[in-house]
Amino acid sequence: MCNVLIKGGTVVNADCQRRADVLCVDGLIAAVGDASQWDLPAHTDVVDAGGLYVMPGGIDPHTHMNFPFMGTTTVDDFYSGTAAALAGGTTTIIDFVIPNPQQPLMEAYQQWRGWAEKAAADYSFHVAITWWDESVREDMGQLVQQEGVNSFKHFMAYKNAIMCDDETLMNSFRRCLELGAMPTVHAENGEMVYLLQQEMLKQGITGPEAHPLSRPPEVEGEAANRAITVASIMGVPIYVVHVSCRESAEAIARARGRGQRVYGEVLAGHLVVDDSVYRHPDFAFAAAHVMSPPFRDKSHQAALWHGLQSGQLHTTATDHCTFCASQKAAGQDNFTTIPNGCGGVEERMAVLWDTGVNSGRLTPSEFVAITSANTARLFNIYPRKGAVTPGADADLVLWDPQGSKVLSAATHHSRNDFNIFEGRIVTGVPVYTLSQGVVVWADGALRAREGAGRYIKRPAFGPDFSAAAVWERHRAPQAVQR
Numbered sequence: 337m338c339n340v341l342i343k344g345g346t347v348v349n350a351d352c353q354r355r356a357d358v359l360c361v362d363g364l365i366a367a368v369g370d371a372s373q374w375d376l377p378a379h380t381d382v383v384d385a386g387g388l389y390v391m392p393g394g395i396d397p398h399t400h401m402n403f404p405f406m407g408t409t410t411v412d413d414f415y416s417g418t419a420a421a422l423a424g425g426t427t428t429i430i431d432f433v434i435p436n437p438q439q440p441l442m443e444a445y446q447q448w449r450g451w452a453e454k455a456a457a458d459y460s461f462h463v464a465i466t467w468w469d470e471s472v473r474e475d476m477g478q479l480v481q482q483e484g485v486n487s488f489k490h491f492m493a494y495k496n497a498i499m500c501d502d503e504t505l506m507n508s509f510r511r512c513l514e515l516g517a518m519p520t521v522h523a524e525n526g527e528m529v530y531l532l533q534q535e536m537l538k539q540g541i542t543g544p545e546a547h548p549l550s551r552p553p554e555v556e557g558e559a560a561n562r563a564i565t566v567a568s569i570m571g572v573p574i575y576v577v578h579v580s581c582r583e584s585a586e587a588i589a590r591a592r593g594r595g596q597r598v599y600g601e602v603l604a605g606h607l608v609v610d611d612s613v614y615r616h617p618d619f620a621f622a623a624a625h626v627m628s629p630p631f632r633d634k635s636h637q638a639a640l641w642h643g644l645q646s647g648q649l650h651t652t653a654t655d656h657c658t659f660c661a662s663q664k665a666a667g668q669d670n671f672t673t674i675p676n677g678c679g680g681v682e683e684r685m686a687v688l689w690d691t692g693v694n695s696g697r698l699t700p701s702e703f704v705a706i707t708s709a710n711t712a713r714l715f716n717i718y719p720r721k722g723a724v725t726p727g728a729d730a731d732l733v734l735w736d737p738q739g740s741k742v743l744s745a746a747t748h749h750s751r752n753d754f755n756i757f758e759g760r761i762v763t764g765v766p767v768y769t770l771s772q773g774v775v776v777w778a779d780g781a782l783r784a785r786e787g788a789g790r791y792i793k794r795p796a797f798g799p800d801f802s803a804a805a806v807w808e809r810h811r812a813p814q815a816v817q818r
């Protein structure tokens with residue numbers, strides 16, 4: 337491990353920002369303050385952060401690397417996906433273990449743990465509940481108590497595949513309450529989607545233009561409301577992933593207004609891409625945007641921004657789930673067989689800075705909250721992750737608010753051949769990324785190391801879903817002042 341002194345920057349945390357130096361020793365943040373007061377360890381590299389913001393590395397709570405889905409597997413595996421994340425300032429991903437129906441959860445978990453060993457950045461897993469019997473209930477206990485899983489995902493969409501019904505939702509939510517684990521949902525009414533898909537096909541509408549028509553916003557709003565109701569009755573909090581429309585944003589705000597613990601996630605893509613992409617005459621272009629929930633009419637984007645600005649929506653993610661043109665072509669004659677998923681893990685933070693901070697919607701601290709700190713808090717790894725503070729992991733991004741770049745598949749680090757942000761010029765870019773105190777991205781040079789990423793255990797919540805203060809090595813920060 338090398339030691340790094342980050343000098344002359346402005347440290348930005350979710351609560352405040354200040355000019356301060358940051359010392360990283362053995363992969364942890366050792367001190368934040370005035371370096372002239374410190375006895376620096378021997379062999380300390382110095383990074384000049386003058387004019388830069390020093391922020392907690394981004395945390396993306398929703399990715400699918402190496403994901404076998406809809407008859408194929410994503411082109412980004414855990415190495416290429418996390419390397420791309422590091423190039424964009426994201427230093428931790430929370431991915432998903434998604435058992436096939438009837439597949440033992442522990443078997444699927446071991447499978448994904450094996451795939452993730454090549455990760456270049458730290459990673460953790462939500463585990464999906466795609467079926468139910470007593471063994472699932474048991475395995476959930478083992479995952480929480482022995483494997484550091486503290487969140488379980490429920491797909492309310494994808495009928496005849498990984499969709500879970502209301503009975504499974506209730507059984508699993510009750511188990512989450514027993515274990516102190518956060519239930520999360522993909523909220524679309526899978527029965528409605530399936531029926532609308534069949535109707536599109538019967539009418540001979542087989543192209544990607546049918547994708548959003550088969551999953552209108554009401555279908556998401558109904559499922560969000562239903563999941564929130566189940567959570568209320570079962571007495572658990574709930575986290576709604578990829579909130580894409582005003583209907584689900586409003587369902588969350590209503591529940592929160594009643595004092596219910598409901599949290600919402602927004603994808604960077606849903607904030608800037610709209611449903612016109614599905615009407616593009618080129619199949620490959622339109623199909624490249626097929627993901628669920630679909631990109632919506634522009635009018636929904638204001639509801640998502642208002643949710644993030646008002647604190648009714650909490651985190652941002654990407655749902656990075658990349659399929660290249662030849663894989664998407666599987667649905668050439670039937671839109672329901674186009675593998676669902678798009679990329680974004682590298683572009684998320686720059687897109688949010690450019691559209692959020694530069695527009696005045698967000699302060700730098702609010703940017704940190706929605707790209708890192710809130711996810712760390714909601715999944716109980718704060719302040720080990722999500723804060724520039726002594727004792728935390730030295731996962732940092734040094735941000736140049738004046739820098740700019742053009743987002744493109746020609747220069748991105750994902751293995752995908754398409755970029756949903758193609759051609760977008762952003763102002764505000766990551767200049768350095770440090771992962772475990774090692775500079776892995778510097779001025780356009782990526783030094784991601786296959787296998788350097790660690791599996792991050794996330795402790796269960798307390799009986800009242802209180803979160804514990806989590807440090808990586810459970811040691812008090814070592815003071816370095818003379």
Ligand SMILES: NC(=O)NCCC(=O)O
Nearest residue numbers: 522627628655657676677
């Ligand atoms: N989102 C998407 O279209 N694909 C990944 C699986 C999911 O999150 O629904």
Ligand SMILES: [Zn+2]
Nearest residue numbers: 522578628629
């Ligand atoms: Zn989903």
Ligand SMILES: [Zn+2]
Nearest residue numbers: 398400655657
């Ligand atoms: Zn997903």
